[in-house]
Amino acid sequence: MRWLALKDLRILGRSPLLVATLLLYPAIVALLIGLSLSRGPDTPRVAVLNEVPAGERTIAVGPASIDTDRYAKELFSAVDAVPVRDRKQARELVQSGEVLAAIIVPADVTDRLKSAINLSGGPAPQIDVIYNAGDPLKANYVKSLIESKVADANRVLQTRLTEISAGYLGILLRGGSFAVLGNDFEVLGLRHSKEIIDATLGDLPPDSLHRAPLREVSDFAQLAIDNLDLSDQVLAAVAEPVGIRREVLDGRDTPLETFAVGVAAIVSLMLVTLLLASGLLALERQDNTLRRLIRGLVRPGALLAEKALVAGACGTGVALLLLAVVGIFVPLAWERAGLWALAIAAGAAAFGALGVALGVVAREVQAASLLAFVLSLPLAFLAVVPQGAVSAGLFDVISVVSALFPFEPALDALGDALGDGAMGGDLLHLAVLAAVYGLVARVALPRAAA
């Protein structure tokens, strides 16, 4: 087996154009796929729950009012809203993948908003968002979408709060009733103050002791100072009236850029390993040496293992090289590099086994290469279709097809290795696929050699 492997490497070394293509092409395809990952489904299904009782959705602010239903409608406008009974059902739907996320408006949001507007203190109002981080592409899309919609809804509130703030300024200017920390104040207003001061100054003898009007002016000045102290809170309330509290299911939260790096590495691994494994075996058929070899010189299983090993080693090398280069620009957890290598090696074994199975089917190298391309790229794209982008039935079909192909488990394993997940299940999945494809190739090999 060692001599066959050296022979294959020597043949590869004599094809610099092929090697250059094998290095550059996967990188280009990986980049293109990475770019395509920046977009998600247009109207994702999202569970929605408004816990605020129907009669308490309007907030009175002095003479003005805010209808929080209008706020919620803005929030839900860009999603395919799925109403749920309670938080438990929302969490179940997210966990099962029936919805991309859940948006929950807590019962206390109106009280908190009222407190924020009235400067009564207490925690800021927040809505709850639950999403499943099992698919980083999906999770990132949901985060972006909901944050965008919360920002839109906040703009609606900002308009209303600006009107309220303008009312406060009017009180400061003209005088009137003003509530701070639950206490009502009668505010004199700057105009009245000026009138009083002007009148007092006009009537004031040099030795007058009209202390009372001056005290009134002094009190107003103090109140104005206090209001200026509170203005930063008012501005904060206007800048972001409602915040987001996130809950992540599935235990990990892989950033999209790390996910894209994983996709790029696995696409490279897939293309290099599949093309080489299928091509090297097909080359033995094309050169007519397959029958001579398995007649007794090499055991069929060893021959297949040699091809898968050479292809897998080259694919692993290219994928790790790509990770190392990308790691210069994207922060990666280098302390987990051993796990990256393990995930990539397991993926290489499965892709190598699939490659030799394709090589057994194809009669010559060109056919093997074409078959590898035709099969691998669509299946790789299928594996990154976000849940919620297609109907539930179609997604189930896609999931089954993806599970039969090493791309998705290899991507999941590398995602776990790049993040902080456990990849035991994915490694087992890849081992099963490697065994099955290897067995298929082994059974079909004698027929191919005949």
Place this chain on the structure above:
Amino acid sequence: MCAASHVAADAVLQARGVRKLFGERHALRAIDVHVDAGEVLAVIGPNGAGKTTLLEILSGAQRMDGGEVDRPARGVGWVPQQLSIHGRLTVEENLRLFARLERVADIERSVAAMLDDAGLRERAGDLVERLSGGYRQRVNVAVGLLGDPAVVLLDEPSASLDPRQRERLWSFLERRAAAGTALLVTTHDVAEAWRHADRVIVLADGEALFDGPPAELPRAGDEADFEAALVRFLEEQGH
């Protein structure tokens, strides 16, 4: 004169009652074959007679549906009809690779000897894919002879060669036979079998119609055209 009339005396390879079916079609019908050390045995017959199938079964490359084959401990060399060498390796690299896979004891000496014996020394460093058909076939044959097998099975080794290359090939093969290697060769060329073989088996539709020295081929001695004689013989046998 009839098939299997020659008894295996000092056979290095012996097969009895070899049968092969492809679906309903009988490719080989209870064929008996033996070849002795240093003997050149030619298997001749029309297309579809079963020559290649017989060689592949004797080499172990294909399973049989009945019968038995006794192969020598020193192994069986096999030269398939189509070139089966690596086009992107040089002549020497091909020989060295197959010598290693054959587990030849002294690889360097065997490869050097084979380059000289097969007249490939001058082209040792050339890629096989850049060689002429004659040279490629010599490499193909040389690979089958690596490991010094007791018997070598050659499937139409001269089919694609011009007369001069053909003579060179036979010269090379006869030297091996003289050294004690048994050769079993299939060919379409009856004249070639007449000139070079010690014994001939005529195969048609999976049946062995004749097994004996070429001189005993029916009426061959009476006709200058060996192929015409064979055709006449086959027609007389109902094929």
